[in-house]
Amino acid sequence: MNKLRVGAIGSGYWGPNLIRNFVDLPDSELVVVADMRQERLDHMKRLYPSIEITTDYHDLLTMGLDAVVIATPPFTHFQIAKDCLEHGLSCMIEKPITTDSKQAEALVELAEQRGLKLMVGNTFEYNVAVHKLRDLIASGELGDVYYIDAVRTNLGLYQRNLNVMWDLAPHDISILLHVLSMDPVSVSAQGGKNITPSIHDVVYMHMQFPNNIMAHIHVSWLHPRKDRAITVVGSKKMVVYDDVEPLEKIKIYDKGVDAPPYADTFADFQFSYRYGDVITPYIKFTEPLRMECQHFVDCVKNGKRPNTDGVVGWKIVKILEAAERSLQNGGTQEAVNLADIKLAEPAL
Amino acid sequence: MNKLRVGAIGSGYWGPNLIRNFVDLPDSELVVVADMRQERLDHMKRLYPSIEITTDYHDLLTMGLDAVVIATPPFTHFQIAKDCLEHGLSCMIEKPITTDSKQAEALVELAEQRGLKLMVGNTFEYNVAVHKLRDLIASGELGDVYYIDAVRTNLGLYQRNLNVMWDLAPHDISILLHVLSMDPVSVSAQGGKNITPSIHDVVYMHMQFPNNIMAHIHVSWLHPRKDRAITVVGSKKMVVYDDVEPLEKIKIYDKGVDAPPYADTFADFQFSYRYGDVITPYIKFTEPLRMECQHFVDCVKNGKRPNTDGVVGWKIVKILEAAERSLQNGGTQEAVNLADIKLAEPAL
Amino acid sequence: MNKLRVGAIGSGYWGPNLIRNFVDLPDSELVVVADMRQERLDHMKRLYPSIEITTDYHDLLTMGLDAVVIATPPFTHFQIAKDCLEHGLSCMIEKPITTDSKQAEALVELAEQRGLKLMVGNTFEYNVAVHKLRDLIASGELGDVYYIDAVRTNLGLYQRNLNVMWDLAPHDISILLHVLSMDPVSVSAQGGKNITPSIHDVVYMHMQFPNNIMAHIHVSWLHPRKDRAITVVGSKKMVVYDDVEPLEKIKIYDKGVDAPPYADTFADFQFSYRYGDVITPYIKFTEPLRMECQHFVDCVKNGKRPNTDGVVGWKIVKILEAAERSLQNGGTQEAVNLADIKLAEPAL
């Protein structure tokens, strides 16, 4: 098969990274970039003189492309992806896949009907550090997972018309679903709207998974430090994945706590802590975004279902909608039911 | 006036620190130590051969002491303090002051009736770094406070019959009340019971203060890292107080975010971030516990009301009780009313 | 004037960064890349389809270029730059400019004779953090400079035929000359040859500057940590420039030590330490390499002398030659005389 012919829609904050990868991958060709802003297009054209540019994404629908990658503001994802799928183009869409779960479901169904690939850009699911987390849990090395704590904060990069939870938490939710291989059963959220009256800029989410596993996510646009840490506490070991660390991203703490055999004596009571080594496993770095783009190319060319297919994107939107209801109602517990989508074929 | 004659009840984990200070302060004399464990008493006697020791704290009631310091398990605080106050002894009690707010109220009233001093050992309120935080807020240097995030985690040191919230959160609650000079209006809490069936070992608390100020506290006995950080986000500046840092405990971030003048254009939207210097102010170190013990001696000798009097201890217990109700009910919002105690005289 | 027509020689480790910048700068055009390795050229062609490629750099001499940028192994710099200058092309050369000071001097003279620009790629002299260091010293804010300590270590990236001092120390030497605005008077060096019998892989250099200012440089290819720190100790303040820190690269310590008025009493003796705040000034980031490339374009177009001209490159080679003599002789003090080059015009 020839090189996959790819078009890019959106070349603002994240788009250029996608464009660079599809230019550089050996079995894809980046044919055209669409953006409403001529100055962004001029910049892209200067970097890659052979590409075509257009301010109207509809031009891409009839250029004989195989696929598009969509990195526009989230509320535009649905209409653009729908147009592309209806014209026979597979779609890779930045997260969140849509801002409404019904729209996400419609895209999933449309892609199934047309036999096209629909993928959401959950970059962290292509990150080797996240794979390591998943493997540590799946292999039983951590023991039973007690809870996961996720922090993702920094100062700024506000989104318009979208609160911080919809902007940042999709990363953490996709990581949680990936490493636990489970869907949550309920969620609650509380937060603050400090800068713009109607937009939450700091949110704390609480999620309950099966087996009494708890997860907590702290996202903020209003924080003096850039923190990116995911802590998994298990009955045997604990792990911290600190994405801000340049080299030692994963640390495995061989510490644990055993419940004592009895606790009804009057004497002071000592849990038995198992202290042990801390290990930073060597992880061979590969650029997650490149893995992600390569995976999309492979799936379209070989008819495989993407690991982060539209159903995963839909699940995350469903969770965010439940959390949004909780946020608006002052932190109520909201059930999450992720079993009701029609799935034509299971993900492998 | 002569040296204050002080007795210590409890010489386990924290008691020896109190004992050392009352031995060393120039205007106090540590006369006697009570503990149920003879081996702890023997150890104290070896260090300080001139003190008396006893396994029965009732012996202290008739030794002509001026005051006692109580560092026993929390559920014993009420009975011991009541006995001491009824025998005319002023009391300094470790946090939490009691495990029931009605008991705390009873101690406050008893001390008032007898004209004795009742103080709770909120060590952080005698910490110069916390004073710096309070001053930064009170002076308006931070602008409006948006939210405060507190993390206090480590592996271990379980308490018997007391969950992690009652054990660790009193520190953070006392800091919040102190630096904001406000009482919360509501609280909620969620958490996990992982080691012992009935004891929460990780808890996330959410507190709402007047003026839309939000606070969030994460306490855990099950964490691979020892974290001790309080982040205050204001409209003008942000501050991190990191108690794990050996020297640079307070960092002031001269960064902020201004709301834009309008937000209804279609074009991408840029908040104006004010970046600026990060300043680590020099703070002359004084040992907080020594300040606390000296303050107690001063209050008893000079008839002053302690900064951390019984009412402060009572407020924290009230907040913990509301949080406990929320914790048992899956995270419900619980109102907190701290206006209903009878206060004979106002704190200065 | 039209866009500067630039050719690149060498597209291995560092060359692609230069190529990207000259492609992207608005007033330069990257016309051609030369490299002996066809696979590197193919990669460049895929990224930038409009450029020409060749395995023989001599092709560039007659293509009507204005300038070349040379990023080949150091021992090839002289012959390539000589050929280019003789064909009327201005040259930007990676550090070290040559591996022999006589060759560097010859290039300086050749460029002067032909009225061409000769620049060495001392990237750190285009780094805003280094400018901040220089300004702190020049303004007197640090007081008298006592000493500068520089550490530059990591595991790996060996060079063939070149020891670690020639590979890494040019960065630190160029920073020292830049921030002190002085030339050293003597140098010594000691080190170890651990992996390859004849190649030093760890070196400690000691430099003496006028006014009793001392500098010490530790470079290593054999170190478990990537360290990049420059510490300037002055009589009033101290500064650390830590290039590994992602955000807070410069920290100014408002601490100092005053000599006591007298020291002949028998009693224990107290220096007066002035403790104070630590300040991390906000530094607006600009990519140093882009500044460097822009500066080269400006100098060639406008006939200005580069800030890091061939004379600076020559000075660094002279210092390295003296240090190399010391290294071979077991750490002898070697005088450095940097006053003897014929300089047609002074740098501004």
Added chain:
Amino acid sequence: MNKLRVGAIGSGYWGPNLIRNFVDLPDSELVVVADMRQERLDHMKRLYPSIEITTDYHDLLTMGLDAVVIATPPFTHFQIAKDCLEHGLSCMIEKPITTDSKQAEALVELAEQRGLKLMVGNTFEYNVAVHKLRDLIASGELGDVYYIDAVRTNLGLYQRNLNVMWDLAPHDISILLHVLSMDPVSVSAQGGKNITPSIHDVVYMHMQFPNNIMAHIHVSWLHPRKDRAITVVGSKKMVVYDDVEPLEKIKIYDKGVDAPPYADTFADFQFSYRYGDVITPYIKFTEPLRMECQHFVDCVKNGKRPNTDGVVGWKIVKILEAAERSLQNGGTQEAVNLADIKLAEPAL
């Protein structure tokens, strides 16, 4: 045997730590403290009411003591220790044992003649982290040791009449001798005298050991950061012992570099780096000073030779004297001969 009767001479900066330990150890009794400053003695008496105090150390010579611990200024060590040994008292002396190697030798001989114990307070040789370093080297786990880099810097605590090398480097030298189980063959040193005209306040030492092992020590009283790091680079693994880290003091880097089989091809040359895990071994903490004091008590009671006997103290003074000659002569290489002391019995 009864409790060892110990007297302490000097209760300034370090003495109180020694005193506390000898008070607290079960098989020693701290009988008396001597200090020239009455206010220090009063403070000691308040802490430990049962001890005796005196401003004249000669009083201790006839009090029936078994041993003394000497923590006075270094230039007074010799006379005090000589008096004590001549009166039959075993001596533990703070580092450096003396300020003159002939005096150290005289003390060694005197102790041998009298059958008394002479020990130098090299605390780090009783530190479990240092033991771990030694074991990693001795077991071959690190492979061949290439070099050791030691940094010990902070702001302040000047000593009178003693430069920074004599004050701080004894720690690093004792660690080097201990972990390598070797004596150096030569040493050089360079430094700066910035505050007091005749006193070096920053020194870089370079030491050569057998088997081409190199060591480098950086000590400074004039540094904005408190650094305490020892890096051991071996052919198989590398280790960093960072004493400023509160918990993870030892990190083992399973990285290394293999020399390539040949290096004469023209093509760019790739060393094979072996990357691997980073391991922070769990080390059960014991207070080094307590171990040291206990060891002294054991040696005196049981007639054992101390691990850090007078000969070790003498060796360190010999090395410092050679380094001092180098420092005065501008960095000359100075041979060190540590084979010429008369040793009555070998250390076990």
